[in-house]
Amino acid sequence: MxxxxxxxxxxxxxxxxYRYLNILHDSDKNRVSSTELSEAxxxxxxxxxxxxxxxxxxxxxxxxxxxxxxxxxxxKILNQDxxxxxxxxGVGNLGNAxxxxxxxxxxxxxxxxxxxxxxxxxxxxxxGVPIYPMSELRKQLEDQQIKIVILTVPESVAQNVxxxxxxxxxxxxxxxxxxxxxxxxxxxxxNVDLTNELQTLIYFLDHYNEEE
Amino acid sequence: MxxxxxxxxxxxxxxxxYRYLNILHDSDKNRVSSTELSEAxxxxxxxxxxxxxxxxxxxxxxxxxxxxxxxxxxxKILNQDxxxxxxxxGVGNLGNAxxxxxxxxxxxxxxxxxxxxxxxxxxxxxxGVPIYPMSELRKQLEDQQIKIVILTVPESVAQNVxxxxxxxxxxxxxxxxxxxxxxxxxxxxxNVDLTNELQTLIYFLDHYNEEE
DNA sequence: TTTTTATTGAAAATTATTTCACAAATCGTC
DNA sequence: GACGATTTGTGAAATAATTTTCAATAAAAA
Ligand SMILES: NC(=O)c1ccc[n+]([C@@H]2O[C@H](COP(=O)([O-])OP(=O)(O)OC[C@H]3O[C@@H](n4cnc5c(N)ncnc54)[C@H](O)[C@@H]3O)[C@@H](O)[C@H]2O)c1
Ligand SMILES: NC(=O)c1ccc[n+]([C@@H]2O[C@H](COP(=O)([O-])OP(=O)(O)OC[C@H]3O[C@@H](n4cnc5c(N)ncnc54)[C@H](O)[C@@H]3O)[C@@H](O)[C@H]2O)c1
Numbered sequence: 428m429x430x431x432x433x434x435x436x437x438x439x440x441x442x443x444x445y446r447y448l449n450i451l452h453d454s455d456k457n458r459v460s461s462t463e464l465s466e467a468x469x470x471x472x473x474x475x476x477x478x479x480x481x482x483x484x485x486x487x488x489x490x491x492x493x494x495x496x497x498x499x500x501x502x503k504i505l506n507q508d509x510x511x512x513x514x515x516x517g518v519g520n521l522g523n524a525x526x527x528x529x530x531x532x533x534x535x536x537x538x539x540x541x542x543x544x545x546x547x548x549x550x551x552x553x554x555g556v557p558i559y560p561m562s563e564l565r566k567q568l569e570d571q572q573i574k575i576v577i578l579t580v581p582e583s584v585a586q587n588v589x590x591x592x593x594x595x596x597x598x599x600x601x602x603x604x605x606x607x608x609x610x611x612x613x614x615x616x617x618n619v620d621l622t623n624e625l626q627t628l629i630y631f632l633d634h635y636n637e638e639e
Numbered sequence: 640m641x642x643x644x645x646x647x648x649x650x651x652x653x654x655x656x657y658r659y660l661n662i663l664h665d666s667d668k669n670r671v672s673s674t675e676l677s678e679a680x681x682x683x684x685x686x687x688x689x690x691x692x693x694x695x696x697x698x699x700x701x702x703x704x705x706x707x708x709x710x711x712x713x714x715k716i717l718n719q720d721x722x723x724x725x726x727x728x729g730v731g732n733l734g735n736a737x738x739x740x741x742x743x744x745x746x747x748x749x750x751x752x753x754x755x756x757x758x759x760x761x762x763x764x765x766x767g768v769p770i771y772p773m774s775e776l777r778k779q780l781e782d783q784q785i786k787i788v789i790l791t792v793p794e795s796v797a798q799n800v801x802x803x804x805x806x807x808x809x810x811x812x813x814x815x816x817x818x819x820x821x822x823x824x825x826x827x828x829x830n831v832d833l834t835n836e837l838q839t840l841i842y843f844l845d846h847y848n849e850e851e
Numbered sequence: 852t853t854t855t856t857a858t859t860g861a862a863a864a865t866t867a868t869t870t871c872a873c874a875a876a877t878c879g880t881c
Numbered sequence: 882g883a884c885g886a887t888t889t890g891t892g893a894a895a896t897a898a899t900t901t902t903c904a905a906t907a908a909a910a911a
Binding site for chain 2: 439467507511513520524533536617619623625628631633635
Binding site for chain 4: 460461462472476477479480484485486487488489490491492
């Protein structure tokens with residue numbers, strides 16, 4: 428299924444490249460060099476060339492990369508040529524902000540269902556997305572073939588909710604709770620831990636001052 | 640200032656350890672092994688021991704680590720024994736959610752000032768945090784000695800706002816916009832790019848199936 | 852006390868990622 | 882069609898991070 432496993436570090440950069448290629452495309456630029464890309468995305472140009480080279484020879488020496496064909500290529504690679512549905516669980520403070528933010532503006536991902544325990548939220552529509560009670564979680568995930576869940580519930584219920592989602596066939600979880608949830612090996616968790624990010628930032632400021 | 644530069648990968652894990660040590664402390668456990676820690680934070684136990692060893696011999700062979708002294712140590716290292724003030728710029732959708740979320744519950748970071756261009760927001764208080772007009776940005780950052788900014792403005796103004804914040808003395812930026820902002824080398828940017836995270840997750844599901 | 856079991860800390864090995872540096876290819880111009 | 886300027890793609894080197902391994906030590910059990 429994969430084109431001989433790309434390094435993870437590279438995979439994490441692909442969306443960054445993809446995004447900037449879209450910007451170039453929208454401004455009718457049709458060529459770009461690794462140096463120019465480097466300045467925009469803040470990744471070393473050699474790293475960019477190396478990253479691209481895992482997918483074959485995408486550029487032309489002495490010329491650079493053709494924006495349109497590169498864009499088309501990455502769109503395919505990132506599955507952005509199809510719409511991907513995701514579910515959001517926990518329509519609270521953060522969940523609402525994410526619902527309201529239209530991921531679909533920037534990417535081909537759409538939150539197509541949301542879930543919450545609160546009875547007053549059940550069967551309402553928030554920012555155009557239907558909210559279901561938790562009792563329908565499994566059925567909706569299965570019916571809508573949803574493989575990706577955004578988890579914005581309180582930490583205390585995160586593991587239980589995760590287990591339920593996985594029972595419903597979910598394969599990827601974007602986890603905003605601070606809990607490192609346990610999942611089977613065929614399920615991928617991407618943690619977004621905002622408190623951590625702040626603490627890490629503070630650590631770097633205190634300990635890695637004025638260099639690099 | 641630093642204890643002979645710790646690897647970045649290690650630095651990023653410190654808040655995760657710190658957080659779990661607090662949980663152990665609160666449940667009156669007074670010792671913990673790297674294996675137990677490993678299960679909770681989902682980091683290999685050898686990596687944990689390696690990480691800790693950069694700070695010296697913190698544990699006892701055949702025994703493990705003393706929760707309280709380890710906690711005290713990391714609290715110091717992470718500067719969590721003092722309160723750190725941060726500013727939030729852009730009180731919109733996401734900014735509001737972050738304001739509402741009290742980082743201070745989980746860490747010694749507090750949003751002490753927020754800023755927005757919208758005139759109707761200026762000089763109001765949201766979730767206990769005063770909102771200032773952008774004209775006061777520089778003065779407030781300087782007066783309050785704020786070194787950290789959470790950036791939740793639209794992408795189109797991200798660079799300008801960043802420049803202003805840096806002019807006000809800011810040294811670290813938690814950047815929620817998709818723009819990779821340009822900053823001088825003595826300023827640190829931590830990017831939180833949610834669209835990217837989703838796309839990366841999709842990529843991993845499609846290309847790194849059932850293993851590792 | 853002695854033995855067994857648990858567990859760290861550190862050196863070494865391994866694996867992953869980034870960066871250097873340059874030959875080869877291509878473009879645009881004369 | 883040759884020339885100079887660019888810019889890729891990639892070996893090789895450098896750097897970073899993880900994992901293996903095991904001697905040393907502490908606690909618990911015998
Ligand atoms: N809000 C932030 O800015 C922020 C920042 C960092 C981390 N987080 C984390 O994100 C998560 C959500 O934070 P929040 O501020 O939105 O909390 P919140 O309390 O506002 O929202 C949580 C929502 O989950 C729902 N919920 C509770 N139990 C549930 C269950 N069993 N099944 C389904 N839904 C359930 C609640 O009804 C509520 O609507 C938390 O884990 C928090 O630690 C939030
Ligand atoms: N909301 C989300 O879930 C989400 C998800 C991913 C990324 N983001 C990113 O986070 C950022 C904010 O998103 P949002 O949904 O909160 O947008 P938003 O439009 O709701 O909020 C932006 C806020 O910034 C303020 N603002 C505009 N120009 C400003 C300026 N020059 N100085 C100060 N304030 C200014 C606006 O008045 C508004 O209150 C965007 O860059 C977005 O791409 C948001």
